[in-house]
Amino acid sequence: MIVRPMSPFGAEIIGVDLDDPGALDGGVAQALRDAWVEHGILLFRHALHSEDAHLRLSRVFGDPQPSVVKRINEASNPYLMKLEQRPLDSSSETFALFEVDGQRRAGWLGWHWDQAFTAEIVRGALLRMIRPAAQDGRTGFIDAAQAYERLHPDLQRRIEGLEVVYHFTGDQEANRFGFPSSLRVVEHNPKRDAALVRYRGDFPPVVHPLVITQRETGRRILKLSPMHAQRILGMSDADSDALLHELAEHLTDARFAYFHTWQADDAIVWDNWRTIHCATGVPFDVDRFGQRTTIVGDYKLGRYLDAAQAPQGERRRLDD
Ligand SMILES: [Fe+2]
Numbered sequence: 049m050i051v052r053p054m055s056p057f058g059a060e061i062i063g064v065d066l067d068d069p070g071a072l073d074g075g076v077a078q079a080l081r082d083a084w085v086e087h088g089i090l091l092f093r094h095a096l097h098s099e100d101a102h103l104r105l106s107r108v109f110g111d112p113q114p115s116v117v118k119r120i121n122e123a124s125n126p127y128l129m130k131l132e133q134r135p136l137d138s139s140s141e142t143f144a145l146f147e148v149d150g151q152r153r154a155g156w157l158g159w160h161w162d163q164a165f166t167a168e169i170v171r172g173a174l175l176r177m178i179r180p181a182a183q184d185g186r187t188g189f190i191d192a193a194q195a196y197e198r199l200h201p202d203l204q205r206r207i208e209g210l211e212v213v214y215h216f217t218g219d220q221e222a223n224r225f226g227f228p229s230s231l232r233v234v235e236h237n238p239k240r241d242a243a244l245v246r247y248r249g250d251f252p253p254v255v256h257p258l259v260i261t262q263r264e265t266g267r268r269i270l271k272l273s274p275m276h277a278q279r280i281l282g283m284s285d286a287d288s289d290a291l292l293h294e295l296a297e298h299l300t301d302a303r304f305a306y307f308h309t310w311q312a313d314d315a316i317v318w319d320n321w322r323t324i325h326c327a328t329g330v331p332f333d334v335d336r337f338g339q340r341t342t343i344v345g346d347y348k349l350g351r352y353l354d355a356a357q358a359p360q361g362e363r364r365r366l367d368d
Contacts (some may be wrong), residue, residue, distance in 0.1 A: 049076055051083045056304050057191040059087035066092065066101045077108045084109060084172075085264045088191050089318045091308065096176045096315040099128060102341060106174045109317055110343040113170070116163060122339070131175070131338040133185075133330055141243050145234040145332060146220065152234060155336070156329030158220055158227045159190065159300045160275030162320050162342070165216040167254045167352055171345025174317040177310035181336035188307045188326045189318060193262060195299045196270040204268075207258050207295070211281040212272060213353055215253040218244040224289075226274030226296025252357035255281055256350045258295075262322060269322050270299055281353075299324065310338075321347055 050062040061080065065071045072080075084090055096102050106112045114126035119141060122128040133155040137143060146156045163170055175187070196204070217223055219241070221231050258280070260271045274296045280288040307328070308316060318325060320343075330336060352358040 049079055051079075051087075053087065054091065054306060056306060057087065057194060058089040058091060058189065058306050059083055060091045060093065061095075062093075064092075064095070066095045066105055067097055069104060072104065072108060080108050084317065084319060085262075088193070088323045089189050089306070089316055092315045094311060094313050096313050099125065099339070102174065102176050102315070102339065103127060105315070105317070106341040106343060109174065110171050110345055112341040113344040115340075115342050116166065127341055129340040129342065131336075131340055133181070133334070133336045135333045135335050141237075141239050143237050144220075144240055146329065147230070147232050147234050148228055148329070149230050152332050153329035154332050154334075155185070155327055156220065156231075157327040158223055158231075158275050159188075159273075159296075159324045159326045161271075161273045161324050164214045164256070164273035164276045165251045165254065167350040167358070168346035169256070169350055170320050170342050172318055172320045172343040173340050174315060174343065175338055175340045176315045177312065177336070177338040179335070179337040180310040180312055180314075181330045181334050183331055183334050184328055185330045185334065185336050186307045186309050186328045187316070188302070188305045188328065189316075190299065190301075190305045190324050191322065192270045192272070192299060192324060193267045193322055194304060195301075196259065196268045198304075199270065199298065203294075204259075207270075207291070210258040210283075211255050212258050212292075213253050213255055213278045213281055214273065214276040215278050216244075216248045216251045217276050217278075218247055220275075223275050223277075225277055225292040226300040253278065253353040254350055255353050260321070260347065260349060270295065271321075272296060272299055273324060274300060300326075310336075317343075321345075 052060045112127045115129045146153045260269050
């Protein structure tokens with residue numbers, strides 16, 4: 049197994065035959081986990097050729113779990129989330145057409161970590177591209193540990209101990225920090241708009257620290273998801289907006305991003321506690337299809353803003 053570092057971060061794994069169920073024995077699984085901790089994202093090119101191999105590789109990094117967003121899980125296997133873009137298919141609840149920097153885009157998603165609107169933050173995710181887009185459709189990744197280390201020491205001191213309030217804002221254009229000001233919805237989908245209002249009610253506001261520590265290394269991480277971020281807890285609106293704008297601009301600086309152009313059966317596993325990601329989307333007439341597993345986990349640093357709103361018993365799921 050070869051671990052080849054990528055620029056500006058991450059690593060490509062070469063020389064592991066993931067179709068072979070025995071390939072992860074003999075210390076290979078542990079070596080992959082170690083590489084994941086060191087590099088934040090791991091890329092496997094043309095390496096995952098089946099759902100079985102996808103689930104097998106996922107288990108190296110933890111237990112897969114169905115997404116909380118039930119409607120996007122495969123009916124045949126809820127542990128696989130569908131990432132599907134069909135040209136001008138407005139029947140889907142997720143259908144939305146955007147214009148970003150003058151370009152028309154379907155499937156565009158701004159910078160985020162997964163499920164920032166929940167108190168538990170999942171450990172990671174493993175995306176396999178099955179039918180890549182003929183044009184664009186890239187996924188971007190940024191290392192928030194590197195982003196923290198690039199902050200001026202004065203700013204590092206200023207943000208120590210601060211907390212951020214998150215609330216579900218599925219409508220991309222409602223995100224205010226680190227999102228392009230040129231973003232607009234070209235065509236509204238009433239089904240989607242109604243669903244977003246419902247989801248916002250399903251997930252009460254949560255609070256997460258602005259800085260966390262990577263347990264294995266002691267590295268500090270700028271733990272900000274531009275998507276869903278509302279305000280800094282206990283700060284005036286003006287000060288909170290100014291600080292979140294500054295931090296989100298810093299964090300999402302594309303010069304420090306790795307953008308992956310997908311080919312069939314490429315796979316990337318990301319550390320959701322340390323990295324953020326985005327989707328550049330595709331032109332309206334381009335389709336693509338991928339599947340994703342979600343790796344369970346809870347870093348136990350998140351909480352509900354109002355403890356009385358915390359779901360009782362089993363965690364509430366969308367569409368329940
Ligand atoms: Fe995501």
